[in-house]
Amino acid sequence: MILHSIAKNRTGIVLIIVAALATATGQMLWKLSHTVPDLYFIIGFLLYFCGAVLMIAAFKFGDLSVLHPLLSFGYIFSIFLGSLFLGESLSALQIIGILIIIAGASLIGGGDDD
Known part of the structure; x- marks a missing residue:
């Protein structure tokens, strides 16, 4: 059932995950911005806008109940981006939170009734 749902919503799943990455x-980049507007701010705005457009497009290629929970991957991307580019520490509690988000998104959005 889950594999059928993934196959049915594949394009939407890819688009929604790319949207979550783009918005995160x-x-x-907004966080890195020192003045408004600067290059980080402008590029951040464009990425956020592209993420929003991709999210809208994704909903045309899949079921809302499957795709919307996957937006929570944006939280995971934010944690990793903060760790990689902002020097923020990654705690054991955050890793547990990441695993819970993945499990929750899989259980909530992992299957549909068709």
Whole structure:
């Protein structure tokens, strides 16, 4: 059932995950922005906008109940981006949180009734 759902919503799943990554990256660039507007701010805005457009497009290629929970991957991307580019520490509690998000998104959005 889960594999059928993934196959049915494949394009939407890819688009929604790319949207989550784009919006998380855009938000990180806003954080790096020192003045408004500067290059980080502008690129961050464009990435956030592209993420929003991709999210809208994704919903045309899959079921809302499958795709929307996958937006929570943006939280995971934010944690990793903060760790990699902002020097923020990654705690054991955050790793547990990441695993819970993955499990929750899989259980909530992992299958549909068709």
